[in-house]
Amino acid sequence: MTDKVIVLGGGIVGLSCAFEAAGRGYKVTVVETGKPGGQASGAAAGMLAPYSENTEQPDAFFRLCLDSLRRYPQWLEEIEEASGRRIERIPSGSLNIVYHEADLSPLRTRLLWQNRFGAEAEIVEGSRLRELEPLLSPNVEAALYCPRESHVYAPDLVSALEDACRSRGIHIADHCGAVTDVRLTSAPGVTVSTEARGDIAGDRLVVCTGAWTGALGRWFGLHFPVHPIRGQICAYELPVGVVRHMVFSPQAYWTSKGNGTLVCGASEDVAGFDTAVTEKGIGRLVRSGPKAFPFLADKPLIHRWAGLRPATRDGWPLLGQLAEAPHVVIAAGHYRNGILLSPATGASVADLLDGKADRTELAPFSPGRFTLALAGGLPV
Ligand SMILES: Cc1cc2nc3c(=O)[nH]c(=O)nc-3n(C[C@H](O)[C@H](O)[C@H](O)COP(=O)(O)OP(=O)(O)OC[C@H]3O[C@@H](n4cnc5c(N)ncnc54)[C@H](O)[C@@H]3O)c2cc1C
Incomplete structure (x- = not known):
């Protein structure tokens, strides 16, 4: 029997998880309080910039961002095919500009480690910089040029993704008003009660409620510091x-x-x-x-x-199953990089639903990492 998956939240993260889960054969319903893409996802600048956003070290978050960037072209193709719409992705590259020679030093350090991860970055100055970006002020001393970064037009991408979800047979229960209750059963199963659309029942739950996720912890006896x-x-x-x-x-x-x-x-x-x-x-x-x-x-x-x-408190997303209720997956807290991280998030969530996710890779993003065990007060 096909499992029914309820995705709570119809921003880019929820729609990405729904799209991938439906592609793997699940019967998916997206439950959205308002309009799909009506919150952060529709407001974003759409930059796919893992190198510019991660300036310190090649940690697990940087690797997740990079993995997602690499998935983008194929992911957009799938959305285009399912939606019948063309999606703008501009492979512009990026320039991190500095006004003073002294500010170049952190960019040089960054370039050294990021070029080991495919950045192909270089420091540009003088006529080379002006050739790349002719209207820059003469006050700009130099820049780190990173040709591998690109950007999308986020409102159109989310709307095409919504169409793609519908064409994969996903039911989008939008404008459902407040979610008044979430009940987990050990069967396992889940029932979500909504103001405008009553009860919606399923076998699994994926929580993608963006900045509102902090309020949902109460239904699971957990603390989600989003x-x-x-x-x-x-x-x-x-x-x-x-x-x-x-x-x-x-x-x-x-x-x-x-x-x-x-x-x-x-x-x-x-x-x-x-x-x-x-x-x-x-x-x-x-x-x-x-x-x-x-x-x-x-x-x-x-x-x-x-x-x-x-x-989230550490700036990294919550991405994983609840230890206490493995039929609940959390995919939230994507902070400044939710547009970039959507293809990787959708794939990880579908792998978790399929029971074949790489748990070592996902461990740093565990949704339980901030929760104090009720009994001992120890982090779990
Ligand atoms: C100004 C700005 C610029 C940005 N620029 C970039 C960028 O260039 N690149 C990038 O990668 N990221 C960028 N981001 C970040 C990116 O927009 C977010 O990380 C991403 O949109 C988060 O997606 P989401 O689906 O988790 O959240 P949202 O898009 O906020 O979606 C969450 C959805 O859940 C719904 N919801 C809430 N509670 C419930 C409930 N109880 N039940 C059902 N539904 C519920 C909400 O109505 C909402 O539609 C930017 C953000 C902003 C604000």
Whole structure:
């Protein structure tokens, strides 16, 4: 008999898990409080940048990010085939710019270890840098050029993934309102009670509720320390190709989209579940623009928005089964890299459902790693 899998949360992580699980033969229902992709996933800049995001060392998180980047082309092909839609992925490469010679030293250290992991990165300065990115300010001293990084247009990707899920026969129970209860049975089985769509029953549960995951721990007697970090972000109107790379400065980043916008992000602040934009958050981004790109000095913004990154205490996702209830898989807390990490997350979750996941590889992401054992107060 085919197992029924309930995926809680219809952001990119939930849809990726659903898509992969359905591809492996499970009967999947996605339960989403609101609109699929309506939260962090639809707000993201869409950068697939494992090298720029991991600057310290080749740890387990870096390897997960890299694995996911490598899966991207094939994964997009599958989504395109299932959805019948074309998905934009721009292989722009990235430039991490510095304004002072002294700031080059950490970039040189980074380059040394990252090139052992396929970065093909180099330090560029002078005419070579200006050839790569002609409109950069003369104040920019040098940059770490990383040609292997790319980006997608996140709102379109999530919407194509939703279509792809539907075409694989996944039932998307969206706008279900609040989830009022989650009951696990030892059979094993699970029933999710929702405000607008009543009870939904299945055999397994995959929890992908992004920044809201912290509130779900109570149903499992566990502590999931996931909290929202607001990201404010904005866009200018700019033809494609004017800014050629993803450009990271110490204050902001810029990435040029196929729809004729230059996206500039992103602030990080703690504001609970408030997704309002503030003058303080956006103003800091806007002020940093002309320092990197002088032409931005008199350019008006055409769009500003915000989303809630799901952050864990150590910045790494929760990815694994619950020791106490192995028919429950957690895939949440992807913080700044959920778009990048979606193909690897979907594959890991489907491997866990199939009982063939590499437990050693997933151990650093164990969802129980922050939980204090109720009896002894020891980390489990
Ligand atoms: C401004 C900004 C820029 C970013 N840029 C990048 C980037 O360039 N590259 C990158 O890789 N990542 C980026 N990120 C991070 C990325 O957006 C997130 O890591 C990713 O979207 C998380 O996906 P998710 O599906 O876990 O969460 P979400 O997209 O937030 O989805 C969670 C879903 O769960 C639903 N939900 C909540 N509670 C329940 C419940 N009880 N029952 C049912 N459904 C529920 C919510 O309604 C929501 O739709 C950025 C984020 C922000 C905010």
